[in-house]
Amino acid sequence: MFNTTDVIETIDMIEKEHLDIRTVTMGISLLPCIRGSARQTAEAVYGRVTTLAEKLVPTAEQLSREYGIPIVNKRVSVTPVSLITAAFPEESPLVARALDRAAAALGVDFLGGYSALVHKATADYEKKFLSTIPEALATTQKLCSSVNVGSTRSGINMDAVKRVGELVKETAERTPDGLGCAKFVAFCNAVEDNPFMAGAFHGTGEADCVINVGVSGPGVVQHALSFAPEADLTEAAELIKRTAFKITRAGQLVAKEAARRLGVPFGVVDLSLAPTPARGDSVAHILEELGLERVGGHGTTAALAMLNDAVKKGGVMASSRVGGLSGAFMIHAVQANALTLEKLEAMTCVCSVGLDMIAIPGDTPASTISAILADEAAIGMINGKTTAVRVIPAPGKKVGDTVNFGGLLGRAPVMPVHTGSAEKFISRGGILPAPIHSFKN
Amino acid sequence: MKAVVTVTGTDRKGIIAQVSAFLCEKNINILDISQTILGDQFAMIMIVDVSECEEDLASVAAAAAEMGKDIGMSVRVQHEDIFNAMHTV
Secondary structure: OOOHHHHHHHHHHHHOOOOEEEEEEEEEOOHHHOOOOHHHHHHHHHHHHHHHOOOHHHHHHHHHHHHOOOEEEEEEEEOOHHHHOOOOHHHHHHHHHHHHHHHHHHOOOEEEEEEEEOOOOOOHHHHHHHHOHHHHHHOOOOEEEEEEEEEOOOEEEHHHHHHHHHHHHHHHHHOHHHHHHHHEEEEEOOOOOOOOOOOOOOOOOOOOEEEEEEEEOHHHHHHHHHOOOOOOHHHHHHHHHHHHHHHHHHHHHHHHHHHHHHOOOEEEEEOOOOOOHHHOOOHHHHHHHOOOOOOOOOOHHHHHHHHHHHHHHHHHHHOOOEEOOOOOOOOOHHHHHHOOHHHHHHHHHHOOOEEEEEEEEOOOOHHHHHHHHHHHHHHHHHHOOOEEEEEEEEOOOOOOOEEEOOHHHOEEEEOOOOOOOOHHHHHOOOEEOOOHHHOOO | OEEEEEEEEEOOOOHHHHHHHHHHHOOOEEEEEEEEEEOOEEEEEEEEEOOOOOOOHHHHHHHHHHHHHHHOOEEEEEEOHHHHHHHOO
């Protein structure tokens, strides 16, 4: 049984330290929606999503009130749409708009899964599907899109990497301030049960319908550390582990109860300490609490490695099923005044899922965007972990400007990129071969 | 089903009486109370049984928060499971 101190601690975590459930995401398989035409398929998709997720938002809101803990986002992820529209890929935007209408009708924040998995090769129908992504993002509000360009087992599809650079540019030009790019992410080693946007999709190995949950509580960890300013790093890691356990238990409770009330299986708790930009919390503050004057300086990568590992160790114990990205820390580019793209890239080697919400100058060539993605994908491929790139080449913006997407997407200062060209390297195409340690069979 | 009621704010007379009256009106039984004063800050934690209450917990929580505003205190009603989950293994 809990005691008075425990009650006060939980209330302080929620009210003062921004502990919240970052997202309750319902994954829905769209495979039963495939019909003979794009129009019929779009109708079936709308019907299935609005039926299965009908009670998602009210259930999450009810749980939030009963437990007294905020649930910031309610989301839906679906089967990669390229698989649903393989017979008529050019008409995929019809399905995109049906999904967007469904998201609006349900009142969810985002719906993810306008996606293609092309890590080994890009099939003909996938080439056509990829070309529809800018239109899909330009004609929808809540839809998110992703592409998996590589994996540890298959290598990196450099033709797809090249194409993604072009698609990001085109999307930026077709949406105000490049907003569409904030809803598009390219992965290496994408996971099938990620509840976070923009990269959530519902993998084909998943159940018909499932509930995945992500928690957020960097403020709680920072607060716990603030009481131990003299602790050595072993003790600090232990403290983070204990705190992560408590945070994840809250996520596990909400996930299991939401799944029970919605009558669908509980999927996973994603063990990420993802900050919620709207609530103003940040992983950077934890690293500064550990003794770094500014995140981005020397020592940042080591501190982040320890933090990430401790969160996983605490979280694994707290949840019966762990999955998603687990270990991803979105260091938002909001802190970019102290961070460079190079340091962010180094940090992604030890934990972060990748370069997330990075605004770059609007005149950045497509090949440079592809090269940024290739670098991140290589880190993911070699280290056997998920990495991702979500960059926004904001049209007309230069280094020093800021793009503000408001609300859940937050804002991002425009960061400088190297001006040396990668054009020749990217235009070579082909497959970057899988690493030797991928041959485990 | 049990819930945890927490009341915090500046101390004054009649807080327990007002909160208890609210709970009684909702047909909620108080099982345990602990209360302290830190400086001029009042803090009370109650374990209550809500199984005979006809309203759902979410609306009781909303009503309690409103009642709290009227008496100038923060009043929260939360399902006990959130505390069990976070503080017991």
